[in-house]
Amino acid sequence: MDPVTSSEFSNFELEVASLPKFEEVKLHPVSKKYLVKLQVGTAISVLFFAVGLFLGYTFLSPQLHVYLNWAVILLVILFSWSIFNNSMYVKRSGYALREQDIIFQRGFLFEKTTVVPFNRIQHVTVERSFLDKMLNIASLKVFTAGGSGSDVSVPGIRPETATSLKGEISGRIYKHA
Numbered sequence: 001m002d003p004v005t006s007s008e009f010s011n012f013e014l015e016v017a018s019l020p021k022f023e024e025v026k027l028h029p030v031s032k033k034y035l036v037k038l039q040v041g042t043a044i045s046v047l048f049f050a051v052g053l054f055l056g057y058t059f060l061s062p063q064l065h066v067y068l069n070w071a072v073i074l075l076v077i078l079f080s081w082s083i084f085n086n087s088m089y090v091k092r093s094g095y096a097l098r099e100q101d102i103i104f105q106r107g108f109l110f111e112k113t114t115v116v117p118f119n120r121i122q123h124v125t126v127e128r129s130f131l132d133k134m135l136n137i138a139s140l141k142v143f144t145a146g147g148s149g150s151d152v153s154v155p156g157i158r159p160e161t162a163t164s165l166k167g168e169i170s171g172r173i174y175k176h177a
Contacts (some may be wrong), residue, residue: 022103022115026092032154033135038086040131048081095154097165104144104152114152118172120144126162138162142169
């Protein structure tokens with residue numbers, strides 16, 4: 001290996017204020033139909049616990065009904081929180097495709113923004129579950145070289161948009177290879 005001379009090596013400090021700001025990018029919102037999907041999942045979960053509570057009232061002794069009453073109150077609180085959280089999650093989720101990367105922002109209490117440069121992307125897929133097909137939405141999944149922690153899944157977008165984004169990202173991946 002050739003030694004690097006001081007005239008060939010440079011490592012200048014970047015001016016942080018001049019870096020592009022991902023916060024200024026206008027994000028495309030996810031579909032409101034995705035909220036329906038989240039609420040259906042929440043309702044199914046609550047139904048499962050409600051059946052368990054009903055069976056508890058039916059088969060347990062009356063002395064334990066006091067605990068079941070507390071469980072019902074807790075279930076109502078958790079259900080209400082889940083409905084609210086789902087609404088805020090969809091409201092605050094969005095994505096954008098830029099020249100060099102894709103951005104996905106999500107979260108309500110704990111907001112998370114993921115910026116994935118195209119040169120880190122290995123492949124892209126579009127997925128649709130049974131409920132997605134009924135609601136006419138899809139999920140764009142971006143797999144990176146950094147492992148599952150840096151992968152991105154953009155849910156609740158129109159299937160045509162997801163397919164178009166997949167094609168665009170795939171083309172850019174090919175250019176970076």
